Amino acid sequence: EAGVTQFPSHSVIEKGQTVTLRCDPISGHDNLYWYRRVMGKEIKFLLHFVKESKQDESGMPNNRFLAERTGGTYSTLKVQPAELEDSGVYFCASSQARGTGFHEQYFGPGTRLTVT
Amino acid sequence: RKEVEQDPGPFNVPEGATVAFNCTYSNSASQSFFWYRQDCRKEPKLLMSVYSSGNEDGRFTAQLNRASQYISLLIRDSKLSDSATYLCVVNSISGTYKYIFGTGTRLKVLA
Numbered sequence: 001e002a003g004v005t006q007f008p009s010h011s012v013i014e015k016g017q018t019v020t021l022r023c024d025p026i027s028g029h030d031n032l033y034w035y036r037r038v039m040g041k042e043i044k045f046l047l048h049f050v051k052e053s054k055q056d057e058s059g060m061p062n063n064r065f066l067a068e069r070t071g072g073t074y075s076t077l078k079v080q081p082a083e084l085e086d087s088g089v090y091f092c093a094s095s096q097a098r099g100t101g102f103h104e105q106y107f108g109p110g111t112r113l114t115v116t
Numbered sequence: 117r118k119e120v121e122q123d124p125g126p127f128n129v130p131e132g133a134t135v136a137f138n139c140t141y142s143n144s145a146s147q148s149f150f151w152y153r154q155d156c157r158k159e160p161k162l163l164m165s166v167y168s169s170g171n172e173d174g175r176f177t178a179q180l181n182r183a184s185q186y187i188s189l190l191i192r193d194s195k196l197s198d199s200a201t202y203l204c205v206v207n208s209i210s211g212t213y214k215y216i217f218g219t220g221t222r223l224k225v226l227a
Contacts, residue, residue, distance in 0.1 A: 033213075033214065043217040045215060045216070104162050
């Protein structure tokens with residue numbers, strides 16, 4: 001079974017430019033999450049989709065970040081315009097449908113974003 | 117105060133040693149608890165979910181103490197391949213499944 005995939009693996013852009021990150025969750029996983037790790041800090045939650053709906057976007061830093069999950073399959077995270085402090089590693093994770101249980105999340109390899 | 121606190125280490129231990137990591141969390145309503153392992157420049161990989169009664173998987177044992185809001189991970193007979201960062205993760209309160217991460221504890225197993 002294929003795991004969570006993310007594209008691109010690395011992106012270097014200039015301040016003010018736009019970048020779009022893509023995440024393909026594990027097939028059949030309704031829950032999709034975005035997280036970010038900035039240098040020297042812990043991984044932090046950005047938002048959570050259940051199918052195509054945003055369940056929780058409390059971690060989104062500001063309105064320069066836009067996440068979509070059209071059709072409830074893959075998701076994109078767009079940063080426009082990028083700022084220096086947006087640099088970090090962006091992880092996507094997915095988990096199976098709700099109900100009882102642990103809802104373990106499986107992470108993609110991340111996109112390393114550098115804003116210069 | 118951070119929601120999930122871990123000693124960042126590093127813990128340098130010889131092969132074959134037993135090592136224990138601790139983690140405390142601040143939200144008493146937290147629902148689920150996990151240990152993830154992260155190798156350098158890689159994604160977090162699930163090591164163990166932590167059950168209320170404690171659980172063991174081979175050389176790894178996890179414990180949960182809800183009264184003290186404390187989670188532990190014990191690694192017995194350390195291998196060189198255990199060298200990594202171990203992330204304590206707490207699943208948020210009911211209604212959302214977001215993870216709250218600790219900063220991680222670095223382990224280096226020495227030959």
